Amino acid sequence: KNQVEQSPQSLIILEGKNCTLQCNYTVSPFSNLRWYKQDTGRGPVSLTIMTFSENTKSNGRYTATLDADTKQSSLHITASQLSDSASYICVVSLRTSYDKVIFGPGTSLSVIP
Amino acid sequence: DADVTQTPRNRITKTGKRIMLECSQTKGHDRMYWYRQDPGLGLRLIYYSFDVKDINKGEISDGYSVSRQAQAKFSLSLESAIPNQTALYFCATSEPGQVSSYNEQFFGPGTRLTVL
Numbered sequence: 598k599n600q601v602e603q604s605p606q607s608l609i610i611l612e613g614k615n616c617t618l619q620c621n622y623t624v625s626p627f628s629n630l631r632w633y634k635q636d637t638g639r640g641p642v643s644l645t646i647m648t649f650s651e652n653t654k655s656n657g658r659y660t661a662t663l664d665a666d667t668k669q670s671s672l673h674i675t676a677s678q679l680s681d682s683a684s685y686i687c688v689v690s691l692r693t694s695y696d697k698v699i700f701g702p703g704t705s706l707s708v709i710p
Numbered sequence: 711d712a713d714v715t716q717t718p719r720n721r722i723t724k725t726g727k728r729i730m731l732e733c734s735q736t737k738g739h740d741r742m743y744w745y746r747q748d749p750g751l752g753l754r755l756i757y758y759s760f761d762v763k764d765i766n767k768g769e770i771s772d773g774y775s776v777s778r779q780a781q782a783k784f785s786l787s788l789e790s791a792i793p794n795q796t797a798l799y800f801c802a803t804s805e806p807g808q809v810s811s812y813n814e815q816f817f818g819p820g821t822r823l824t825v826l
Binding site for chain 2: 601606631638639640641642643646686698699700701702703
């Protein structure tokens with residue numbers, strides 16, 4: 598069964614601290630993996646994309662890693678800011694005739710002063 | 711101006727009523743999608759359309775119907791709303807063919823629907 602799991606479900610950290618969010622997937626055939634950020638009351642917005650051959654990708658203070666062998670990805674946030682408070686969604690795409698995607702349930706991150 | 715817009719943003723209705731949620735986009739994308747989001751669950755695909763003449767069911771299409779009126783407009787209807795359709799609904803668009811943006815979907819702001 599094609600599935601995407603994320604941990605933790607929620608996380609509270611102090612402003613300025615780092616954190617790492619996890620994503621495990623059982624999706625085949627794998628095409629690519631994206632991390633989306635969803636602010637409260639808004640639609641998700643793409644942060645990074647990684648294909649099978651890529652194992653790391655950065656976007657400012659966000660760094661995503663991918664281990665295609667173990668089917669795991671992580672999103673590391675450095676020097677967190679209050680504006681990082683959001684839900685982070687891991688999305689895996691299948692290599693099929695159309696762009697089928699599987700969404701994870703998301704990790705809710707709260708950054709507090 | 712927002713690239714993907716949804717109306718209404720919030721709607722409260724009663725069981726059995728017919729509801730239409732509308733989505734418009736100015737991105738010029740051919741592909742459009744409707745999702746619902748429930749607490750603790752990932753976004754689930756209701757319907758998708760790859761062009762004006764193409765409509766496809768997603769994983770949870772029962773109880774919903776769609777209309778693709780133009781490249782820029784994709785509407786979702788609940789013919790007879792029921793309480794378990796209470797959720798956050800998102801419209802999204804995408805454009806294939808560009809490797810760097812492959813599968814990136816651009817989401818609207820969402821419609822919060824409550825069925826009493």
